[in-house]
Every structure is written in C-alpha cells, then in structure tokens.
Amino acid sequence: MGRWEPDARERLVLAALDLFSEQGYENTAVAQIAERAGLTKSTFFRHFRDKREVLFGGQEVLTEMLGNGVAGAPEGAGPLAMVEAALVAVSAGLTEERRAHGPQRSAVIASNPELREREALKMVGFATAVEDALRERGVSELDAVVAAELGVLAFTRGYTTWLKTGGDFAEVARRQLAEVLEAVDSLQRAE
Template identity: 55%
Template sequence: MARWQPDAPGRLAAAALDLFEENGYENTTVIEIAERAGLTKSTFFRHFPDKREVLFGGGTVAGLLVEGIASAPPGAGPLDTVAEALDALGRTFFTADHRDFSRRRQAVLNAHTELREREALKRIGLTASMIEALRHRGVPDLTARVAAQLGTLTWEIAFDQWIDAGNGEGFGPLARQALAEVRAAGAAG
C-alpha cells in the first residue's frame, strides 16, 4: 500500500484490528501496525498517541454527537435532542459499511481488560460531551446530566443490537427503539 493513499487513520485502524485479531493485542506493536498500513511509525503517532487509541477513533463519535445536539430543532426537548444526535451518528458513522469493523472491534475490546477500561473512559467522555452540548442549548444542568446519561445508555443498547450478526437494522432506528424502551422503563418505575 502506498504511503500517499488517503485516510491514514482508517488504514491504521484496519491494520491494527487485523493484527490484534491475528496476534493478540499484547503481541502487536505500533511499528507492525504502521507497516501493515503501509505507513511509518511517525505517521501513526501523528494520528494516535498509543496503540489503544487506534481503535477508538479519536474524538469522532463525541464530535458527531455534539454536532447532532447542536443541530437538533430548536424546540426539541432534551431527550429528543439526544435522539437527533444518535440519528446523526447512525447516518454518518455507524453505517452499514462500518458494521463489520465495529463488530470485530468490539470482540477485540471484550477480550482485553485494558481496552474495556479505555472504552469505559471514552463513554464517560461521550456523556460529558453530551452534557456540555445540552447545556450550550440552555438545558438546565441536572436535566442535561440525566438526558446525557440516558443517551449513553441508549447508545450502548443500540450499539450492542446493531453489531449483532443477526440484526440488519440501521443504528438510528435501533437507537430510537432503545430510547423508547428507556423512556418506558423510566415511566414504569
């Protein structure tokens, strides 16, 4: 693969995932990832601080959620605003062509404690990003915190269903259904 080809971060992520599956996370080096992607070690570090981060997409998901919250209709309530952001995430990131990568990535994460811990920290960051974006829309602090927490729970439920090999449904509709179920559970309590 030539170094001039576009999407170095995507190429590095694909190479890392392949190597993590083949050799194990612990037995894979940054140099091996860069070489598999047809890039240099310095290019790797231009995009990612370490080999853990190559599977977490930088701030892509958080940025898309914040953009989705910001672009929600002005009169939308906090949970509807979060739903709009999850829909946007489904249209732009969790697309059909990304499903297999996400399924494989999750299997690698599930097999390594260090990666599961990193994923948990990333989800805390996603929640914090949603809280800040909701506050920016004028949502009161407590309401923003609750809506963001429910949004993260909804995201987790929808993501788990979306990567299920037997499920062909899109992420957005799954997120809407999960949010409806979360709302119903809250109303029932």
C-alpha cells in the first residue's frame, strides 16, 4: 500500500502557505510557489487565477452550501433554524485538511490589509447567500438581513474555535449560534 501524495493543487497550497509565512505574501511570486511545489507556473494558473486565490479557493462552494442549507431546512422552520441548517450544511466543506492549514492561512491573511479586505468580502458573500436563500423561503427583508448577519457572526466565531479545538464543525457552529443569540437576548434585557 503506497504512501498518500498530495495532488498538484494541494502541493501549490502548501508551498504558498509556507512561502507566505516565511517571506510574506507581498514578497512571494507565483513562480516561487510553483517552484517550491515542484510544478510549473502554467500548472499554478491551471488551478488558481492568482496567488490570492490560493488562500480563498473554495469560497464559491461554501457559499453555495450555505444557500443550499437554508433551502433544505425543514418546512415551517423559522429564520434562525434555517441559519442553523446553513451552518450545518457548510460543515461538509470544512475538512480536517482545511483545519490543519487554517491557523497558518489565518495568520497570512491577518498580516496583509489586502487579504483582510478580501476575507471581509468573503463574509459579505456568505451573508448575501444566506439572506437571499432566506428571502426565497419567504422571510421578510429585515429579518433575513439580521438572521444572515447573526449566522455569519456565528460562522466566524465557530471557525476560529474549530481551528483551535477541532471536532465536528456543525456542533461548534451550533454552540456559537446559541451564544450569539444569548448575547442578543442579554443586550435586550439590558435596555
């Protein structure tokens, strides 16, 4: 039985993360990434549009999973139950491999303003997908916006926790959504 070998895409991601960590995102060229991975520059561009996409590849899949999670929630579910269904659905895309590289990826993003902006735009995309799916299910505009934003907050907090603790992302996200909702309840009682 042979040893597992990463495919070209995985090799490029690993090489890029190492180089970004070693010399900074700004100081790393696509050619260096390809060379470190033992591949050609043209192979890099078959997998990614640019070096930024190494960090954000798969965003479209997660966005689709969120929308599908809302759409697949049981009939009669309320907006927050639909948001929970979206968080559970996205857990299928959050693999152990993704978790293993998550802290390094997060550190690279945190070190660069352009990448932080791109990460923020990703979260806007997630919120929009959930909001649109909620509205398609008949949720009013304002309720859909608020539920989607609370869901993204739970996702962000859940992702950070999951990177540290591992486990089932769906359970981590459910706990984070419950904590976010407790905070909202606490804020209302403080008025």
